[in-house]
Amino acid sequence: MKPSAFTRAALLVYGIAILAFLYLPLVSVGFASVSKGRYLSFPIRRYATGWYGEAMASDTVRDLLFVSLKVAGIVTVLSVVIGFFGALAFARYNWRFRKTYQKLILLPIFFPQTVLGLALLMWFNAIGVIPSWKTAIIAHMVWIAPIATLIISIRAYSFDPALEEAARDMGAGTWTTLREVTIPLLMPGIVSAGLFAFLLSWGNFPLSLFTTGADSTLPEWLYAKMVSGYSPLVPTVGILTVAASATLLAVGLTVPWVLKLVKRKTAA
Amino acid sequence: MQRRDRQLGLLYAAPLTLFLVLSFLAPILLVAGFSTMPAKVFDLAHMPDFSAYGEFLRQGYWKSVAWSLGMALVATLILFVICWPLAYGMAKVFKRFTLVLTIGVVMTLFVSENIRLFGWVLTLMKGGLIEGYMRHWFGTGFDGLLYNVPSIVFGLVYVYLPFMLFPLAQGIAMVPDDARQAAYDLGATRWQILREIELPLAAPGILVGSLLCFVLSAGAIAESKLLGGQAVIVIADEVETAFTYGQNWPLGAALAMVLIAIVGGLAIWGIGRADLDRMIGRKG
Numbered sequence: 001m002k003p004s005a006f007t008r009a010a011l012l013v014y015g016i017a018i019l020a021f022l023y024l025p026l027v028s029v030g031f032a033s034v035s036k037g038r039y040l041s042f043p044i045r046r047y048a049t050g051w052y053g054e055a056m057a058s059d060t061v062r063d064l065l066f067v068s069l070k071v072a073g074i075v076t077v078l079s080v081v082i083g084f085f086g087a088l089a090f091a092r093y094n095w096r097f098r099k100t101y102q103k104l105i106l107l108p109i110f111f112p113q114t115v116l117g118l119a120l121l122m123w124f125n126a127i128g129v130i131p132s133w134k135t136a137i138i139a140h141m142v143w144i145a146p147i148a149t150l151i152i153s154i155r156a157y158s159f160d161p162a163l164e165e166a167a168r169d170m171g172a173g174t175w176t177t178l179r180e181v182t183i184p185l186l187m188p189g190i191v192s193a194g195l196f197a198f199l200l201s202w203g204n205f206p207l208s209l210f211t212t213g214a215d216s217t218l219p220e221w222l223y224a225k226m227v228s229g230y231s232p233l234v235p236t237v238g239i240l241t242v243a244a245s246a247t248l249l250a251v252g253l254t255v256p257w258v259l260k261l262v263k264r265k266t267a268a
Numbered sequence: 269m270q271r272r273d274r275q276l277g278l279l280y281a282a283p284l285t286l287f288l289v290l291s292f293l294a295p296i297l298l299v300a301g302f303s304t305m306p307a308k309v310f311d312l313a314h315m316p317d318f319s320a321y322g323e324f325l326r327q328g329y330w331k332s333v334a335w336s337l338g339m340a341l342v343a344t345l346i347l348f349v350i351c352w353p354l355a356y357g358m359a360k361v362f363k364r365f366t367l368v369l370t371i372g373v374v375m376t377l378f379v380s381e382n383i384r385l386f387g388w389v390l391t392l393m394k395g396g397l398i399e400g401y402m403r404h405w406f407g408t409g410f411d412g413l414l415y416n417v418p419s420i421v422f423g424l425v426y427v428y429l430p431f432m433l434f435p436l437a438q439g440i441a442m443v444p445d446d447a448r449q450a451a452y453d454l455g456a457t458r459w460q461i462l463r464e465i466e467l468p469l470a471a472p473g474i475l476v477g478s479l480l481c482f483v484l485s486a487g488a489i490a491e492s493k494l495l496g497g498q499a500v501i502v503i504a505d506e507v508e509t510a511f512t513y514g515q516n517w518p519l520g521a522a523l524a525m526v527l528i529a530i531v532g533g534l535a536i537w538g539i540g541r542a543d544l545d546r547m548i549g550r551k552g
Contacts, residue, residue, distance in 0.1 A: 003361050011357035015365060018354055019372045022429070025387020026379065028397045032390050086284035088276070091548075095277025101285060102544045103536075108292050110480060110535035112487015114504045115524050116292075118511055122302065122521075123295035142292050145284060154548055174276075199378035206489070219380035226386050226494065235390070238383040245378045253371070 026242060032235035051236040060221070061237060067133050068217045071208075072201040075140045079197040080190060082141075083148030087189070088182070090149055091156035105146045116142060117210035124211070131213030139211040140201045147200065148193040155189030188256070195252040199245050296528060303521035320522035329506055329523060336503040337530070339417070340485035343424035344478050347432040350425070351477070355436035360445075373430050381427050385494040388423065389414065392495075415497035423491030428484055432477040438547065439473015440466065472542050479538040483531045503527050 003011075033051060055061050089095070090102055108116070120139050124131055163185065167177045183190070205219040212220065218241050225234045306317040324330065358366045376384065391397040392413040399410060413419060443466050451461050467474070489504040503523060510520030 008361055011353060011361055012365060015354055015357060015362070015369055018350075018429075019369065021426075022373065022376045025384050025391055025426075027387075028390040029383065029387040031397065082283050082287065085280035089278075089281035089284075091545075093273045093277030093280070094270075095274045095281070097281075098277060101281050103539050104285065104288060106539050106544075107532070107535060108288065110483050110531070110539065111292075112484065112504060112527065112531060114489045115487055115507060115527060116295075118507060118520070118524065119295035119299045120291065121511075122517075123291070123298050126298055138291050142288070145287065149284060150548065157545075157548065203378050203380040205380050205382050219382060222380065222386070223382045223490075226382065226389075234386070238380075238386065242379050242383065246375065249375060249378065 026239075029235045029238050029242075033239045035232075051232055052240075055233050055236045055240060058233070061233070064216060064218045064221050067212075067215050068202060068219075071133055071136050071140065071217060072198050074137050075144055075201040076194050076198040078137070079141055079145040079148040080152075080194045082145050083152050083193055083197075084183075084186065084190060086145070086149035087152035087156045087186070091153040092159060092161070105149055108142050108146050109150075111143075113143065113204075113206035114209070117207045120207075121210040131211055133212055133215040133217075136208050136212045136215070136217070139207040140204055143204075143207060144197050144200050148197050151193040151196055152186060152189040155186050159185055191252070191256065195249065199248065202241070202245055299521045299524050299528070301521075302517050303525045305518045305521070317518075320518040321526075323519055324522055324526060329503075332501050332503045332506045333526060333530075335500045336486050336488075336527075339421050339424060339500075339502070340482050340488075343421050343428065343485045344432075344482045346421070346425050347429060347481050348436075348474070348478060351429065351432045351436050355433055355440050355473075358433075358437040359440040359443075370434075373433060377430055382490050382494065384427065385423055385490055388426065389494055392419070414495055416499050417496070420492045420496035420499065420502075423495040424485045424488060427488070427491065428481045431480040431484060435473045435477035435480065436470070437473070439470035439477070442473065442546075443469040472547055475538055476542055476547070479534060483535055486531055487527060 086105070089098070090105065117139060120135070120142070121131060124135050129135060159182075163181055164177055167181045172180065203219060204217075205223060208217045208220050209223070216224075218237065222234055222238055222241075225231050303320055304317055306319065354369070358369055362369070389396070393399070394411055398413070402408070402410070447465050447469065448461055451465050456464065487504050489502060489508065492500065492502045492505060504527070507520050507523045507527065510516050510523060514520070
């Protein structure tokens with residue numbers, strides 16, 4: 001019972017409609033970012049790109065950018081390292097508490113982030129740590145390290161244990177096996193996990209809200225401006241952050257593809 | 269080999285486990301401790317006092333819990349109905365378009381949810397994209413579509429769509445084509461195939477998707493603040509207010525514990541049922 005041509009076409013249209021639905025609000029933000037007026041009202045009468053220049057020149061925006069980048073960068077590195085080993089324990093090895101461990105890892109993902117952020121704020125308070133961008137890294141990692149682990153696990157499941165055993169039979173130690181066999185085999189998973197970790201941290205708001213202390217990330221600043229005292233810079237900075245993640249994602253998707261092409265060319 | 273596997277598994281699991289114990293389980297236990305603290309004491313060494321939970325019942329905070337859970341339930345049901353055909357298409361019908369959809373939907377996850385919700389405010393408000401252009405072209409506008417309960421549910425459906433779509437697609441991919449073909453050959457109608465074959469066999473995906481959407485919606489705060497105005501106060505909002513403006517930590521902790529108990533209970537129950545090796549590794 002293959003689906004009929006009509007079903008196929010209807011589902012395709014439906015898929016496109018859902019994508020349009022997902023991106024419509026960003027279109028509105030895009031329009032708002034090039035509206036000249038200080039107070040926004042559709043239809044937009046005069047267009048201007050001046051807000052972009054102002055956003056680029058603003059010190060506040062630069063500081064926010066710096067904090068966001070710092071947090072996302074460190075979260076990415078730490079999550080990928082922890083997630084790499086976590087994934088091997090998740091998928092590759094059979095050990096006693098594996099099932100319990102698998103379930104523990106999923107719990108933070110199934111947890112409301114606002115409450116998690118508040119709980120962490122109380123925890124930092126109780127152990128005497130003053131919240132800053134450094135504590136935000138911990139908060140992001142509670143959510144992102146498990147996700148990185150799961151992404152690398154998907155790759156680790158399709159991993160043939162015989163390859164590791166072969167390396168060991170030929171005299172490679174644990175570290176050499178890891179470096180020469182395991183890491184290259186899991187590389188695609190590691191790259192996607194890194195990409196996810198960076199972008200999820202870059203865009204995260206609920207966890208940052210309570211855990212950054214006096215520092216502030218871009219999404220936090222945007223939220224503060226949305227709730228009180230609208231600034232025409234809000235849509236502009238919003239679009240800039242979106243453009244930044246889209247660029248990174250595009251690079252992340254094309255680089256492995258280009259590398260493959262180059263490899264094939266040099267091999268031929 | 270067996271022993272080596274066991275040792276390495278334990279060793280490699282240690283960093284993540286230790287990290288989650290210290291920065292996930294410990295904070296939750298701390299909140300539980302604070303929730304039984306007498307008001308205005310700020311010290312954990314005391315007799316347990318459950319007055320904050322009494323306040324939960326007396327002050328009508330249970331209404332916020334009921335609103336949050338109710339809206340989460342409605343959003344989850346709507347999401348299931350919206351996502352099922354698309355997930356079906358992704359798992360069984362589309363070829364290249366599945367990749368386009370996957371990238372397109374995942375991309376939205378990387379945009380801060382408050383920017384996307386802000387986009388909906390600009391789209392739906394009076395003088396926004398929809399109303400503004402309607403007035404411009406047809407000469408008649410309407411009041412904005414925002415600041416009511418349906419718009420909060422709308423926001424939840426919008427934000428959590430990927431969390432339903434991908435698990436559902438994964439679940440439907442687990443339904444063998446042979447089973448559907450056999451049912452069809454034996455004269456089953458489309459509806460019967462859906463009810464007797466597809467829904468039960470895709471159950472793990474349905475369970476994970478629904479659970480994720482319900483749990484995350486129940487603890488959501490930005491949707492009600494940005495799209496809902498003050499139409500209803502959700503429980504996560506009450507928790508935040510108690511901690512920040514109210515400076516009533518025991519109350520805030522007690523409210524958080526109620527939410528954590530409901531959400532955590534559901535999550536543990538659901539995760540306990542799912543066979544993770546099979547879902548993620550596609551084995552068996």
